[in-house]
Amino acid sequence: MAAFLAQESSVDGVGAPICTGVFLFGCELNSHARSYTFKVSEEDDSDHTLALNTVCLSEGAKDECNIVEVVGRNYHNQEIAVPVANLKLSCQPWLSLNDFQLQPPVTFRLRSGSGPVHLAGLHQIFHRQDILEDGFSEEDEEFIEEEELSEEEELSPVKPAKKKQRKS
Numbered sequence: 001m002a003a004f005l006a007q008e009s010s011v012d013g014v015g016a017p018i019c020t021g022v023f024l025f026g027c028e029l030n031s032h033a034r035s036y037t038f039k040v041s042e043e044d045d046s047d048h049t050l051a052l053n054t055v056c057l058s059e060g061a062k063d064e065c066n067i068v069e070v071v072g073r074n075y076h077n078q079e080i081a082v083p084v085a086n087l088k089l090s091c092q093p094w095l096s097l098n099d100f101q102l103q104p105p106v107t108f109r110l111r112s113g114s115g116p117v118h119l120a121g122l123h124q125i126f127h128r129q130d131i132l133e134d135g136f137s138e139e140d141e142e143f144i145e146e147e148e149l150s151e152e153e154e155l156s157p158v159k160p161a162k163k164k165q166r167k168s
Contacts, residue, residue, distance in 0.1 A: 021125040025050060028058070029068065029108060030115035038123075039105035050102045052121040055085040056094035059116075063089040066113030072106045081109070087117065097121075 027036040040048045055068055068085040085095045099121075108119055 018127050020046075020127050021123075023123040023125075025052075025119075025121045025123045027108065027119050028115070029110035029117045029119070031110075035107055035109040036119075037105060037107040038102075047126040048104050049124045049126070050104060050106065050121055051099040051124060052084075052097045052102065052119060053099060054094060054096055054118075054120045055087065056118050056120075057087050057089055057116070058118050061089050061093070061116060062114060064113050066115055066117050067111040068117055068119070069109050069111045070102065070106060071109060072102060083111065085117075087113075 025038070027038075029036060038050055040046075057066060066085075066087045067083055068087070069081050069083045071079060071081045074080045084097065084100065087093060087095065110117060
């Protein structure tokens with residue numbers, strides 16, 4: 001899942017992914033809406049990541065165990081459900097997930113309890129950068145041209161100062 005986040009070398013004329021957008025994500029699970037599915041259009045050729053930061057109980061929550069699970073796909077493309085939070089108003093009303101990264105489609109389910117439970121995070125969109133025929137992108141070429149110009153403008157070397165002789 002996170003392999004596309006690493007800076008990889010160019011393969012087949014496609015460069016490392018460029019993050020082009022970061023958007024807030026939030027949803028609420030409760031007794032009326034026990035699940036929420038985060039998905040993107042199949043026609044979208046960008047890579048999407050959902051980084052969950054916080055799961056918390058909100059106003060109106062009862063002092064009961066609220067178990068939130070994530071339903072996604074594992075390495076073998078089989079559906080898997082994993083509990084990520086067990087919240088109770090009197091002892092643990094919120095939990096930090098430290099940018100727990102998921103790749104859509106993913107479903108959040110309130111397995112037990114009545115909530116309301118809020119999930120918050122960031123939706124990140126990555127696009128692959130096209131590489132020009134010579135292996136440099138347009139941005140790389142602009143940077144190289146700027147470097148060449150700055151090298152031409154180098155200052156002359158500093159000459160050592162002459163010592164004043166003392167008259168005796």
